[in-house]
Amino acid sequence: YSRQGDGRAVLRSSIREYLMSEAMDGLGIATSRALAIITSDEKVARERWEKGSIVLRLAPSWIRFGSFEYFFHANRHAELEKLADFLIRESFPELVGAEEPYLKMFAEIVRRTAELIAQWQSVGFNHGVMNTDNMSAIGITIDYGPFAFMDTFESGYICNHTDTYGRYSYDSQPGIGLWNLQRLALALSPLIPQDKLEAELERYAPCFTTKLLELLRAKLGLDEAQESDGDLFRSLFAMMENAQIDMTPFFRTLSRYDGKRSALLSLALSPDPLNAWLDRYDARLSLNTSSTDERHVRMLRTNPKYVLKNHILQEAITRAENEDFTLVNDLLRIARDPYGEHESFERYALPTPPSLNNLKLSCSS
Structure with a gap:
């Protein structure tokens, strides 16, 4: 209503x-x-x-960031604490009786939110309406509205036609996740010291990056992490945008890549950016210790058709x-x-x- x-x-x-x-x-x-x-x-x-x-x-829980904001902004701190206690009992039972349970609850929410949004980014999912009342306090995807899986990769894709300024665009989602957590931290400030809330918020970006790199290595079938992987991934997404490549069929086709490029090149508007990136990818694959067949099996389990x-x-x-x-x-x-x-x-x-x-x-x- x-x-x-x-x-x-x-x-x-x-x-x-x-x-x-x-x-x-x-x-x-x-x-x-x-x-x-x-x-x-x-x-x-x-x-x-x-x-x-x-x-x-x-859902295991329908409590949202906004649920805490409601009581905080109404200055109803007793109910705020009761809500936090309820969430811990229902969704974080391992924290019942723990030292600083509210802080540890918040830390877990930060981690789950960071990892969830990394998963969204890895499959090209754009939620579309990431306000705090659409953010789950247990780190699950809820409230599907004008969502979309991207077709042709477009870093600034906006799936909600009312989102005039692109606040919830695909490339804005990680930053909005942090902004929402900052609002949740404010709502929980009657229960948790500010310096400890800020320390947990600082863990968001490293957690997000670590998870996203892990997911992208799996999508590309890479064995051990290399320092240059970040540059390889950035160049991949720039190439996909430049060559106007549909994200999902590209990764699925890449899952069977054995050095022959025709199937991949057929997905690109222009072959030159893709050929240049595949040269880098070939060099990176040479560092793998697993076989090509083993890589194919892993990638087909990682990249949806x-x-x-x-x-x-x-x-x-x-x-x-x-x-x-x-x-x-x-x-x-x-x-x-x-x-x-x-x-x-x-x-x-x-x-x-x-x-x-x-x-x-x-x-x-």
Whole structure:
């Protein structure tokens, strides 16, 4: 009912959350889950009249950063402490009876948030509405609105058409994660000394970077860490943006790379940037101790063949609005096994058609 809303959800957004939360779980990314969708005969007014719906969501906790802010800004510190105690009992039971439990709870929230956003970045996921009330206090992905998996890699991609200034763009997500944690630190300041909160906040960036580097090494099939890896990864994303490469099929194709470049080059608008980067990649692979076959096996388990892009979801929504839920059920199978081959669904693993590339969406439910 926020922002003078009517408290209702539409089938469109319910299908998106139902499928996407299961897809994130299939990728191994912490998330709320969806148990069921219930459709309604009642029409709901949005940009047009749409079918109403209810999505039944499940999560270990629905406490958000904003839950603490609510009590802090109302100067209700007793309730703030009760909320922190409840969260510790329910979600961090190992901290019950520990010394400085609130500080240790905050430290764990910092770590989980940093690692979650690193996972988002590694698969090209753009949440779209990262306000503090959409940030989970246990570090899971919640509140799927105008989210998107990127198609052609675009560092400044904005998936929410109301995000005029790009506050929640893809490349802004790590910084917004820290900003939100700073707001949470302020809300917890009646319970935790400021200097200790600041010390934990300083651990966010190293934690994020460490996790992202770990994930990118896995995506590229690299064995031991090398000092030059950061430059290799930065040049990779610059190359993908310059050559307008669709992120998901690129990493999947790279998972079978054996020195032959034609399959990869076919994904690039211009071959020159990709060839130059592959020269660097070949040199880096020469430092691996594992075999090419072993690398392929690891990478195919790391780089999904399928992510639920917005044009795919829209096709399922259009059919469902006409009482055909076949594709919704098919996409649910893909969502739960994104690393499988699913030969009958090959077209959903292809690069996105240019006319449907990196769409922007409404956050209206």
